[in-house]
Each structure stands twice: as C-alpha cells, then as structure tokens.
Amino acid sequence: ADTIRIGFNIPLTGDIPKVGESSKFAAEMLKEDINGAGGLEVGGKKYKLEFIYEDNEAKAESAVTAALKLIEKDEVLAIVGPNSSKQAVPAGQVCDDNGVVMISPWSTNPDTTRDRPWVFRAAFLDPFQGPVAVNFAVKTFNAKTAAVLYDLSNDYSKGLAEIFRDVFEKKMGAGSVVAFESHGTKDQDFSAQLTKIIAAKPDFIFVPDNYNQVALIVPQARKLGYKGEFMGSDAWGSAELMTLCGDDCKGLHFSTHYAAAGAKGATKEFIDRYKAKYGYVPDDVAALTWDATRVVLQGIQNAGKLTGKLRRDRKAIREGIAAIKSFDGITGSMKFDEQGDPVKCAVVVQISQTGKFEFKESVCPE
Amino acid sequence: MLLSVENLEVKYGNIQALHGISFHVNEGEIVTLIGANGAGKTTSLYAIARLRPPEAPRVTKGDIRFRGESILDTRPSDVVRKLHLALVPEGRRIFGNLTVQENLQLATYAREKNADLDKDYQRVFDLFPRLAERRNQRSESLSGGEQQMLAVGRALMTGCKILLLDEPSMGLAPVLKYELFRTLKQLNEEGMTILLVEQNAKLALELAHRGYVLDTGTIAAEGTSEELLGNPEVKKAYLGG
Amino acid sequence: MTQQPVSQTENSPVLEIRGLTQRFGGLTAVSDFNVELHPGELVGLIGPNGAGKTTVFNLVSGFYQPSEGEIRVCGVPTTGLKPHKVTALGVARTFQNIRLWNDMSVLDNIRVARHGKLGYGFFHAVARTRTYRLREAEIEREARELLEIFKLDGYADEVPKNLPYGLQRKVEIVRALAEKPKLLLLDEPAAGLNSVDVQELIRLVRWIHQTFDITIWMIEHHMDVMMELCERIKVIDFGQTIAEGTPEEIRNHPAVITAYLGDDTI
Amino acid sequence: MLRRYSVHILLILAGGLITWLAYEEMVSLYVLSVLMFMGINVILSASLNLVNGYMGEFSCGHAGFMCVGAYVSSLLGVWLFAKDKVFGPPVLDPDLAIYAFPVVILAGGIAAALAGLLVAIPSYKTRGDYLAIITIAANYIIISTIENIGAIGGSRGFMGMKRVLNAMEDVVYLPWMVIWVFAFTVFTIWLLRRYVSSTFGKGVSAICQDEVAAEIMSVNTNKIKTISFMVSSGLAGVAGGLFAFVVGYVNPGSFNILKSTEALVMVYLGGMGSLSGSVLSAILFTLLLEALRPLQIIKWIVIPLLLIVLMQFRPEGILGNKELGDVFPWLKRFYRFK
Amino acid sequence: MLASILQNIINALQWGSFYALIALGYTLVYGVLTLINFAHGDVFMVGAYIAFFVATFFLSTLGLPGWLVLALTIPATMILTSLVGVTLERVAYRPLRRKGANRLYVVITALMCGLILEHANLAILGASRKAFPPLIKETVYTVGGVSFTNLKIGVIVTAVLVFLFLQWVVTKTRVGMAMRAISYDKFAVPLMGIPMDNIIVATFVLGSGFAGLAGLLFAMSYPVLEPYMGALIGWKAFIAAVVGGIGDIRGAFLGGFLLGAVEIMVVAFFPSTFRDLIAFTVLLVILTLKPTGLFGVAKTTKI
Ligand SMILES: Nc1ncnc2c1ncn2[C@@H]1O[C@H](COP(=O)(O)OP(=O)(O)OP(=O)(O)O)[C@@H](O)[C@H]1O
Numbered sequence A: 001a002d003t004i005r006i007g008f009n010i011p012l013t014g015d016i017p018k019v020g021e022s023s024k025f026a027a028e029m030l031k032e033d034i035n036g037a038g039g040l041e042v043g044g045k046k047y048k049l050e051f052i053y054e055d056n057e058a059k060a061e062s063a064v065t066a067a068l069k070l071i072e073k074d075e076v077l078a079i080v081g082p083n084s085s086k087q088a089v090p091a092g093q094v095c096d097d098n099g100v101v102m103i104s105p106w107s108t109n110p111d112t113t114r115d116r117p118w119v120f121r122a123a124f125l126d127p128f129q130g131p132v133a134v135n136f137a138v139k140t141f142n143a144k145t146a147a148v149l150y151d152l153s154n155d156y157s158k159g160l161a162e163i164f165r166d167v168f169e170k171k172m173g174a175g176s177v178v179a180f181e182s183h184g185t186k187d188q189d190f191s192a193q194l195t196k197i198i199a200a201k202p203d204f205i206f207v208p209d210n211y212n213q214v215a216l217i218v219p220q221a222r223k224l225g226y227k228g229e230f231m232g233s234d235a236w237g238s239a240e241l242m243t244l245c246g247d248d249c250k251g252l253h254f255s256t257h258y259a260a261a262g263a264k265g266a267t268k269e270f271i272d273r274y275k276a277k278y279g280y281v282p283d284d285v286a287a288l289t290w291d292a293t294r295v296v297l298q299g300i301q302n303a304g305k306l307t308g309k310l311r312r313d314r315k316a317i318r319e320g321i322a323a324i325k326s327f328d329g330i331t332g333s334m335k336f337d338e339q340g341d342p343v344k345c346a347v348v349v350q351i352s353q354t355g356k357f358e359f360k361e362s363v364c365p366e
Numbered sequence B: 001m002l003l004s005v006e007n008l009e010v011k012y013g014n015i016q017a018l019h020g021i022s023f024h025v026n027e028g029e030i031v032t033l034i035g036a037n038g039a040g041k042t043t044s045l046y047a048i049a050r051l052r053p054p055e056a057p058r059v060t061k062g063d064i065r066f067r068g069e070s071i072l073d074t075r076p077s078d079v080v081r082k083l084h085l086a087l088v089p090e091g092r093r094i095f096g097n098l099t100v101q102e103n104l105q106l107a108t109y110a111r112e113k114n115a116d117l118d119k120d121y122q123r124v125f126d127l128f129p130r131l132a133e134r135r136n137q138r139s140e141s142l143s144g145g146e147q148q149m150l151a152v153g154r155a156l157m158t159g160c161k162i163l164l165l166d167e168p169s170m171g172l173a174p175v176l177k178y179e180l181f182r183t184l185k186q187l188n189e190e191g192m193t194i195l196l197v198e199q200n201a202k203l204a205l206e207l208a209h210r211g212y213v214l215d216t217g218t219i220a221a222e223g224t225s226e227e228l229l230g231n232p233e234v235k236k237a238y239l240g241g
Numbered sequence C: 001m002t003q004q005p006v007s008q009t010e011n012s013p014v015l016e017i018r019g020l021t022q023r024f025g026g027l028t029a030v031s032d033f034n035v036e037l038h039p040g041e042l043v044g045l046i047g048p049n050g051a052g053k054t055t056v057f058n059l060v061s062g063f064y065q066p067s068e069g070e071i072r073v074c075g076v077p078t079t080g081l082k083p084h085k086v087t088a089l090g091v092a093r094t095f096q097n098i099r100l101w102n103d104m105s106v107l108d109n110i111r112v113a114r115h116g117k118l119g120y121g122f123f124h125a126v127a128r129t130r131t132y133r134l135r136e137a138e139i140e141r142e143a144r145e146l147l148e149i150f151k152l153d154g155y156a157d158e159v160p161k162n163l164p165y166g167l168q169r170k171v172e173i174v175r176a177l178a179e180k181p182k183l184l185l186l187d188e189p190a191a192g193l194n195s196v197d198v199q200e201l202i203r204l205v206r207w208i209h210q211t212f213d214i215t216i217w218m219i220e221h222h223m224d225v226m227m228e229l230c231e232r233i234k235v236i237d238f239g240q241t242i243a244e245g246t247p248e249e250i251r252n253h254p255a256v257i258t259a260y261l262g263d264d265t266i
Numbered sequence D: 001m002l003r004r005y006s007v008h009i010l011l012i013l014a015g016g017l018i019t020w021l022a023y024e025e026m027v028s029l030y031v032l033s034v035l036m037f038m039g040i041n042v043i044l045s046a047s048l049n050l051v052n053g054y055m056g057e058f059s060c061g062h063a064g065f066m067c068v069g070a071y072v073s074s075l076l077g078v079w080l081f082a083k084d085k086v087f088g089p090p091v092l093d094p095d096l097a098i099y100a101f102p103v104v105i106l107a108g109g110i111a112a113a114l115a116g117l118l119v120a121i122p123s124y125k126t127r128g129d130y131l132a133i134i135t136i137a138a139n140y141i142i143i144s145t146i147e148n149i150g151a152i153g154g155s156r157g158f159m160g161m162k163r164v165l166n167a168m169e170d171v172v173y174l175p176w177m178v179i180w181v182f183a184f185t186v187f188t189i190w191l192l193r194r195y196v197s198s199t200f201g202k203g204v205s206a207i208c209q210d211e212v213a214a215e216i217m218s219v220n221t222n223k224i225k226t227i228s229f230m231v232s233s234g235l236a237g238v239a240g241g242l243f244a245f246v247v248g249y250v251n252p253g254s255f256n257i258l259k260s261t262e263a264l265v266m267v268y269l270g271g272m273g274s275l276s277g278s279v280l281s282a283i284l285f286t287l288l289l290e291a292l293r294p295l296q297i298i299k300w301i302v303i304p305l306l307l308i309v310l311m312q313f314r315p316e317g318i319l320g321n322k323e324l325g326d327v328f329p330w331l332k333r334f335y336r337f338k
Numbered sequence E: 001m002l003a004s005i006l007q008n009i010i011n012a013l014q015w016g017s018f019y020a021l022i023a024l025g026y027t028l029v030y031g032v033l034t035l036i037n038f039a040h041g042d043v044f045m046v047g048a049y050i051a052f053f054v055a056t057f058f059l060s061t062l063g064l065p066g067w068l069v070l071a072l073t074i075p076a077t078m079i080l081t082s083l084v085g086v087t088l089e090r091v092a093y094r095p096l097r098r099k100g101a102n103r104l105y106v107v108i109t110a111l112m113c114g115l116i117l118e119h120a121n122l123a124i125l126g127a128s129r130k131a132f133p134p135l136i137k138e139t140v141y142t143v144g145g146v147s148f149t150n151l152k153i154g155v156i157v158t159a160v161l162v163f164l165f166l167q168w169v170v171t172k173t174r175v176g177m178a179m180r181a182i183s184y185d186k187f188a189v190p191l192m193g194i195p196m197d198n199i200i201v202a203t204f205v206l207g208s209g210f211a212g213l214a215g216l217l218f219a220m221s222y223p224v225l226e227p228y229m230g231a232l233i234g235w236k237a238f239i240a241a242v243v244g245g246i247g248d249i250r251g252a253f254l255g256g257f258l259l260g261a262v263e264i265m266v267v268a269f270f271p272s273t274f275r276d277l278i279a280f281t282v283l284l285v286i287l288t289l290k291p292t293g294l295f296g297v298a299k300t301t302k303i
C-alpha cells in the first residue's frame, strides 16, 4: 500500500499508435524519475509510483472498458488519457460517474470536460487555438484569403477547421475562406483537394492535421505548383514531421504548446532527456502527457495525505487538482477553469532551415 | 501387367469405401468395372489417378502398381505426365469458364513441346463434330451431352496411353453413345489400354475383354466378358434381367 | 392420399406451348416449338444432345424467359412470371444434374418444397401462432406420409449427399411431388442409374403416374424407359420438332434413327 | 416438461442473478461492462450469421446497420427524454423513459432494417463477392452520411444518452442497461431460432445451398432475401442502440469496416449456420479480447494467430453447422436446438 | 478551368494507377483460388517496408547513386515480397485448402494474416513512421497550368505495363489458362497433368511481387510509411477489382482507374465532405446495374 497507482488509457494499437507510444514513453520517463528519487512524497511519506497502461485500440467502447478496468480492477487513483476525443468523451463519462479523476492530455472536444467535475485536460481548446492561428496568419502573411484542408473523420481536425473558418470570415469578411476541403483519416492522396484549393488562389492554407498527413500534404501541394504559405496547428508538433516531410516543410508556421528549439529550463531538460532516451525529440502528446501526469501527482500532493481508502483518496485528489492555483508545466503554466480546462498560452513556432521548431510568438488568453 | 491394384483399402475421412480389392489391367486390354451405385467404382478410379482428399479418398492399405512399381507416392499431375494415364471423371468436370478450344488446349499442358497436336485435335473433332462447331463457346453453357464429349475429348488430348473412363455414356444420346463405344474400340485397336466404369453393364461387357463386378467395396465376381455375361447371378443383379 | 383437385374441364390442356423460340446470343436453342399436354398424359421428349430439350423445360418452369412464343399452364400464360409463381400454377420438375439441398435433411428438402403453399409468413413463424402450428404440423405429416409411400422414411433425417445416387434421384422426384403439381417434368431421371435401378425407375414413374393422377413430361436418353412408359414421344433436333408419335412410330422413323437412335453395333 | 421449460427457467434465473448482482454491486462495473459488450457481440454475430451463415452471402457491412440503429436510438431517446443542446428540453416527461426504452431501441432496429433494404434489393440480382462490395459500400455510405450531418455532431459524435439512463434510474433504481442488454440478447436468439427452424425460414438455407433449385422449387427467393437482410440488419441496429446507451456516446468512426470485420470473425469462428456457435464465439471472442489486454500490441498478434491455428484444426469453425445439441447430445434432454 | 480539369485527370490517373496495381494482384489470386486475399493490402505494406530497408541499405551502407539503387531495389523488393506472399500461402492457406475448408474460412484466415503483419510490424519497428528516401530526383513540369512530375508519369506507365504483362500471362499462356481452370474447378486440374500447387505458388509470386512493386512506387510517391498504410488502400483495391469484375485482369485495371477517377472527380466537383458518400453510391449503382462488374461474366447456371 505504499504505492500510488495511476492508469493510462491510451491507444497503443489502432489508428494512432504513435500517440499511445509517446504517452507511454513520457510517462515511463516520469515514473523512473520519481521512483528513482525514492518515490512521491505525500504527507511526509514516500510512495512508489505504479503506472498501468491500458490499450484502448483507438476505439470508443474499448476506452470505456479500459477505463472501467482501471477503475475497478486495478483500483487506480486517477487516470491519464484517453488522448483523442473519440475515446475521451465516453471514457470521461465513465470516470465522472465513478468518481475518478481523469485528465486527458490531448482531447480538444469541449464535451470531454463539460459538466464533468472529475474530468480535466491539459491541452487548450479549439476556440482558443483557432483565433491564434487566424491572427498570426493575418498579421504575418498579410493574408486576405485563406483555404482550409482538414480531416473529416477526425473530430479534432474538423472542430479546429470550423472554428478557424468562422473566426477568419468574421475578421476578413464573408467568403474570405476561399476553399474548405476535407479528406479521410487514412488518405494518402490529396491531389484533388489541393488542385481545388490552388485553383482558388488563397493567400495561405490552414492545415489542422496530424503531422503524418502534413508530411504528405505539403510536398504534394508543392508538386502541384503551389508556392504559398501554410499555417498549422498543434498536431504538427512532432519531431517526426521533419524526418517525414523534409525540405518542403521548412519555413512553415504552426501554433502549438511549446517551442522545442528555443526551450529553456524544465522544458529543455525534458526534451533533451527524452531525446537521449528514445532517440527523437518528443512530440506534443509526450509533453502534454508529462504535464497531465504531473498535474495528477500535484493533485495527490495537494491532497495532503493518502488514507488508503479508495473513494476518499480519489475525492481528495480531485479537490487537490481543482485547488491548483497555477501549474508550471513544460507546455507553459496553466490553471484550470471551472470546467476543468486549462487556461494557458499558445506559441507559434516556425520550422527553421535546420528543421528545428523555433519560437516566433506567444499568445495568451486575456 | 500394366496396372495392378492390390488389396486396396481406402477411406473418406473415417468411412471406408473399399475393403481390400484387387484387380489388374494388361497392356492393350479393355477392362470394365461394373456394380451398383455406391459400390466403389469411382473411388477406385480416383485412387488410381492419385487424386487427393478432400474429394478423393485416402489409401490406407494395399498398393497400386504401374508396371510393377508402386505409384502411391506419385503426384496426380505426374500420373498424367509420366505414366500417360488419363481419367475422364464422373460428372464431366470440364472447365466451364474456358472455351471448348481452351479446355482442349489446356489438356496438352503436360505434353512434350514437339508433340503432334494437330493430329489429336483432328481425331477429337472427327469423333465429336459438335465440339468443332462450338469451339469458341464458353463450355459451361454446353448441353449435358456436349459437355460429356468435351470431357472425353479433353482426356484424349493429354496424349494418354491408358484411359480411365467413369460413366462416359451418361447423358449421351444413343447415337453418340454407340459412336463413343465404337471409338473406344478403335482407340483400343490402335493400342490404347482402357479401364471403363459403366452403368450400362451389358454394353460395357460387350465392349470389354474382361470385367470385374464390384459390390460395396469388394470384388464380387470377375472374369472375361463372356463369362460375366453368362453368369446368372451377375445377370440378375446387374444386367437387369 | 392427396388427390389433386381438378379445377378445369377434363380436356383443356395442362400445358400449351405455341411458337416457342429461345435464342442465346447467335444460337437458336429452341425454335417455333409447339406442344399440348392433356391431363393424365405421359409424354416423352427426346433428341440429340444439345437439341434444346432442357431449354424447353427451363422455359416452362420460368427459369428462362422465351425470346418468342407463349406458354400456358392450365390456361394461364406464364410469360414474365418468376419460377416460384410458375410452380405455384402446378409445374414441378427434377433436374438433369441432381439439385437437392445437400446439407438439409431429406425431410427438410421435402418440407421446403411446400413453400409455395405454406399458408403463413414471417410473423407467424416467429410468433408461433396457432396458424403456424397447425400448418407446420400438417406439412410435416404430409412430408412424412410422402416419404413413407416411397419407402424413404428410413432416410428422413439423412442428408442427401450421403445417400446413394439412385436414392438421390428418387428423393428429387419425391420433392417435386411434394409441390402437388399438375404437371411433372422429369429431366433424364435415369441418367447414371444402372440397369437394375432403371427397371425400378420405370415402375416408379408408372406408379406415380397412376396413383397421383398427374401429367408427366420426361426427357430421357434410355430408350427402354421411353418405349416402355410413354404414350407419345416428341423428337426435336436443333430446337425443332422432327417427329412425333407413339414409341413404335418413333422407333422406326428414319429421321429419328439417323439423328438420334443410331446404329447399335459396336 | 423439463425440456419445455428448462431454458426459460434458466434464462430467468440467469437474468435475475445478473440483475441482482449488479444491483447489489457485487460484481464490478468492469465485469458488467464486459458482459454487456458480450451481449452486444452475441446479437451482432448471431444476426450476421443469418445472412453470412444460413444464407451463405458474404456481407461485410454489418457495422453500418449498427450505426443506423445506434444513431436513431440515441437521437430518439435524447430528443424524447433528455435535455440536450441539439434538441433543447425533452419532448416527453423523462419519467416515461423507463417504459419507452425498449421502444426506443426497437425503433433503432426498425430504422436499421429499412437501411437493410439498401443491400437487400441489389441482392435480388447480385450474389457473392459483388454483393459483398455492395455491403461495404452501404457501410461507407451510412458512415459518410452521418459525418455530413453537422446538426447531430458529424464526426464529433453525439452524446446525452446517459441522461436518459439517469432518468430511468431516477424512477426505479435498477441496472437498466444490464437488464435490457440481456433481454435483447435473449430476444435475438429467440427470434432467429424461431425464424430459421420454421419451414418458412428453411428457405434461407435452401437459397444458400442451391438458389436456382430453391426458386424453381417454389421458394420466393426475393421475399426470403428481403426478410433475412432486414431481420439481420434490424438486429444489428438493436445491437447498435444498446451499444450507444452502454457507451454513452456515439461516433460514426466506431462503426467502420473494422467493426464489421469483427462481426465477420465471430460468425466464422463460431461456424456458419450455427446459432449456438455464434453465441459461443461471441462470448469467447469478447473474453479473449479482454483477457489478453495486458499483452498490449502483442495481443493483436496473438489473437489472429490463435484464430488461424484454431481454423487449421477446425476448418469449419468451432461448431461447424451443428448446434450445441448435436455436439453434446445430452443437452438435448433440456432443449430442442433445432 | 480547363487546366484544373486536366490536372484532375492526371491526378486521377496517378491515384487510380495505385488502385489498379494493387487490384491486379488481388484479382490474380482471386482469379485462381476465388480467395479474397484480405492480406494483400498488408503484403503491399510489407512491400513498401522491404523497399524502404533495401533502399536505405543500398543508399547509406553502400552509398550507391539513386538511379542504381532504384534499379536494384525493384527486383529485390519484388522477390522478397513474393516470398512473403508465398509463405502466407504455404503456412496459412494451403493447409486449409487441403482440408477442404469453405473458402470464407480462408478469407478470414487471410484477414488474420493481415492483422498479424500489421501488428508484428508495429511491435518490431515501433510506432514511428518511416520516411522513404528519395531515389530519383522528382522534377515538376508545368505545362499550361497543369503540373505533373516524372514520378507520376512513371507510375502510370508502370501500371499499364504490369497490366499488359498480366493480361498476356492470363489469356495467352498455358499457365494463365491453368490459373483460370483452377478457379473454376480445382478437382479436375491435376487430371490435365497440371501441377496445381506450382501454379498456385506462381500466382502468389506474381500477385505479391507486383504488390511489392506497388509498395515501392507508392512509397516513392507518398513517402510516409506506417503499419496500417495498406489496410484502407487494400480494401479500396478489392472494391476496385470487384467493380471491374473480379477475376478479370482487365476488370481490375479498369476498376482501379475508375475508382481513382470517381474519388478524385467527386472531390473536384462536389464538396469534398461528400466524397465517400457519392463515390460509394456510384459504385453501388454500377453494381446494381451490372451485377457482375464491368468485365465479370456471370457463371451461367446450367440446369
Ligand atoms: N466424398 C465422399 N465422402 C464420403 N463418402 C464418399 C465420398 N464419395 C463416395 N463416398 C462413398 O464411397 C462409396 C463408394 O462410392 P463411389 O462413388 O466410388 O461409388 P460408385 O460405384 O462410383 O457409384 P455410382 O455408380 O453412383 O457412381 C459410397 O458408399 C459413397 O457413399
């Protein structure tokens, strides 16, 4: 009973295994850190951490059973994950019903946390990120028109695309989004959409897509003769983007949680160690999982002491997290609003000629 | 002895279909197997052609010898290729998605490069002029009898020296049936060894030199055609009066 | 026994075919074919292979739609009807190559053949209504009765593929009879049977013809069978009638001899 | 007597037991959720077996019909009984949910059955692998349609079903989902068994074994096909409705081809044309998926391997086309399987 | 407008040629065994990975120039991938065939083999995606507002060549005839003196070999490799093969281009969110009107 058990409800197989792997790697690193230092100190006593990884196969129903298994069978104190909203929304319901803290590192769907006191998240939401991208693009590219290419079956991508369109058109007038095109999750060819977009002659293309698709979209656009700008979102934020995309992505901008290149302090340390351990620069999911897990640990410490009584401890942890005034994460400092969503700053980075994500500008919520 | 079957026992799964039968065929002979439905005639032919389960049976005991050597380990395609033994299977089994011409052509798959195919084609088309007419028709739309002609023609195209026929007259109009039997006789005179399974026992015995009567997986009687035709029991049980 | 209600006047034909023509691409399989079958007749149809006999049966049973001509069953034109509707008019048949439902028990084979006159539907079946129970009991009783008449009751629970060939032929005929047809089409029922079984088949067909009081039209290449059974034989070649008459007449018809019967010396 | 009522008694006991255990919280929610998914899988595999096993078609779009059922049930349930941001306040008194719930699920089933026409009508002319493609197309069409209806969330999904359940629990506190999943599972088996064992339903097997002979031997094949496809897809819709309420959230992505292939695997694992085989394989498959969770990625190597090996030994599925009673004859004392 | 139509036609041709390439392998195996080889898409994926490893080996370890690497990678990939296909046949499909299993059990086995290939890849290589190294310099040509690259043209030409080759094999050679015969009735094949297993192995060699080629070309055109990359395109290629008339080489070829064209054109002229909806409705209508696909011949039921 001198251990603290935390569950991870992550997609190790299915559509997005990379996301699950990043989460797992980051969590492993954190666990080793803390256990290496003798454990987590709560109320003057050191507890070893035990992390349990459940594969939700990127499926909603599997996320529900995984959550229930973690709650009932493994008796975890809190759950980190699921990452994408498809799983986070239903799993959030389960956790909320059962009085277990859940914190999703990556989900951006408002429903995940809405009216669910037990559910938190570490990522900022679309309604915040959308305007950041719009404002930056309008200012930097001097853009009057924009085009959007997004993933129809990915609710993250779709949500962000729609918010972007609304904000942009509000700012630049109706019809200023000259093309609004979608594709499917596992598509590999985007030539038809891009041909249409290029024909509409936008000042830039907003691509709120996962980095692996970005690595296909950008070069394909170049091969179709497009020479203009792109603007991306936080899902671009993976070191793999550059190994996959190569030269075509250099010089592009995207909004994200942190800038790896200019990072300082704890962020830099995290990046360096992760890179040393796993061989590549951590992506945003890794960083967010790190933060999310640390928020949980912070909550546990805030609870003061652990009684060993599951229900009581879980409740104490929830109070502990809700009580966090300000949390200094590697993805920036944040606090939680009444919905359990973080209030934190976004940064815009530019991909340098050496393939680094360099800090351009930081945007904080008013 | 060209072909001999010795104490053959075979099984389909767990069902024993032949209970130790022995018979033989000499070079240049026409031998017929007769017997009631389900006696094991088809099964015997499958075993000789070395066809494999699931449709064909498994040999569990006994031996099949070709010129004295066991062929139990011979692949079915080599039975055709090396032993020049062809089977006209029960139920025609032609390749319905190929044309008549292609069916015949395919049967020459295992033949030597320099074989004289034209002569063989000619023989088949002489025998079954209808096949020549329908040369480019997809063979599955042929009538039942036409398909039977194709099945026999196909076997002849393999360039075989031993011909196994399983109820070749089934579904043939009388005129063709007699024609076919005459052709078999002629083939035999040209040196073809024939093992014939036939429901019409009388006709078969008229053609054959010798015959065997099968009954539920055993040999019930054997002898020359005259002997069998004259045997009252055989007459009663298999010749229909 | 199950007697057929005779709904039409004695002499109106059970089957009437006028000017029937069937073409497949460039091939005319049946051309200008005419026939009239009267109640209680037993008629033969012979002809060389590929003459179009099976095609005629297929046209009658509604499996093909004729290119030209008209078919009437008991006075009802069948053009455009799906096969099961034609069956409902009273036409049953067997197939040149046996087509039983091989994984269903013999009893079930017979029962399914009652589909046309089931008298209940999906909702009765799942709700197991009174209608369902009564009809189902009756169908089962009738099916078993039929099997018993044909001495097949011992095989009721066997699957056809495990039966000897001769019995499969028999089951197929019984299945056709289960539809209580007015007209029974037999396509080469003796094919693949040995001489002894052929004798038995002759007895069976004759017995059916008498007991069930139905019209039978059969194709067969075993001349013994035809000679012995048929009152009248129709001979076709290239889809056209070349002769028609009593067995005796046919046997001696020169055209039939050259085209069909041939020379039986080996 | 025993034979007649044994199963009824057994089912009532089993249902009662599960309900009681759930009510008293003697079994964990995790176990219950696995049991509920098991029930849903049983419905899926048994209903697909009607088309793929008994009728011998190769339908690979079962999840599409599940999707229709899931959405229709959820939308109807939430519209009628819960406050929601799409529909606003409930149309009816939420207290009525407790009575209307089965109707809501069945409505989903009926909608799915109608969607089944999408496949049933082409099946008059098309068979085999061509029909398989039509079913896949139907699956894609259904998902794509829902993704394009922004009002119900599109790819963001739809939720609020939990509030309907809460409304039910507010009236009478019982583990309603457990009860209904159990009830509908039993209903499915009951319906299918009665259908395929009637002479009417034997027409389905006749079509499978020889369609030409079936049509000529008086079976109205188009009618049977229509009914079978509709029953099959309708039951998939029921499974979808239950799925939606158990998970509490639906999303078109949950019903893609992969879900359909899961159903396929269960059908063939159990044996084509064996109802008890389908039940057994659904149970087995669900348990296997859960039991091997700790293997994580390796699980998805081990499970296919297991199935491949199993098929090498039983190339006709666990039960082939037999029912449990044929394999264990003593069971027939308690129950007529066919 | 004209330019964008032409552009879309080129896009459709290129995208369709991948469907066609994969569908050809599908249809070949299907044509012989009536086996829907659901693992084919994953064999294609394995082909892409093999190409990746072979190419990186030649490029970085031996330091050869790009064109030479390509010239070496093509045969190496085709051979290694066909080994994978043949192994699947030997280990998984053949025993089932010998036992006389219903063909759908073989189909399910194929599905399982596909899962194993995907997840073994995931387990061994991890979830990181691989970037395929550029082997040839891709040059963009722009003519009157229409852009295409040498690679795109190369892919289209390859698809046509592969089609012509396979069509020749299947219709003109005796091996091809034997393949068609096997698809109709395996039983009688040995009676013609045809070694059936050899023919089947040859089929898998051809089918998987060309899947490997497709994998290589695909990896060059869309250089992001991941374990699930074959799943969706595999299904779509199967659909293409069937719409063309499964078992028919011409059908697979045309079906591939048809599906590619439908997908691209729907996006070009309708809102792209309706792509799947419209594309699959079109396919459904085609199959309803032509129940055996474009080239498929209905098996005549002779009764
Ligand atoms: N595939 C099979 N599986 C199981 N048993 C079989 C199989 N084929 C044949 N049999 C059985 O083997 C025995 C012999 O059958 P076989 O086909 O050799 O008889 P046959 O003499 O050729 O009869 P027929 O005159 O009907 O052709 C029969 O009892 C039959 O039921």
Ligand SMILES: Nc1ncnc2c1ncn2[C@@H]1O[C@H](COP(=O)(O)OP(=O)(O)OP(=O)(O)O)[C@@H](O)[C@H]1O
Pocket: B141, B142, B143, B144, B145, B146, B171, B173, C024, C027, C029, C047, C048, C049, C050, C051, C052, C053, C054, C055, C056, C096, E300
């Ligand atoms: N579906 C079809 N498509 C094309 N041709 C066909 C079709 N059905 C039959 N035929 C052709 O029509 C002719 C008549 O065939 P049918 O089956 O009626 O002959 P049959 O008189 O029954 O001969 P058999 O005595 O050999 O059974 C044949 O030449 C056959 O090739």
Ligand SMILES: [Mg+2]
Pocket: B041, B042, B043, B090, B166
């Ligand atoms: Mg036989």
Ligand SMILES: [Mg+2]
Pocket: B143, B144, C053, C054, C055, C096
């Ligand atoms: Mg005929």
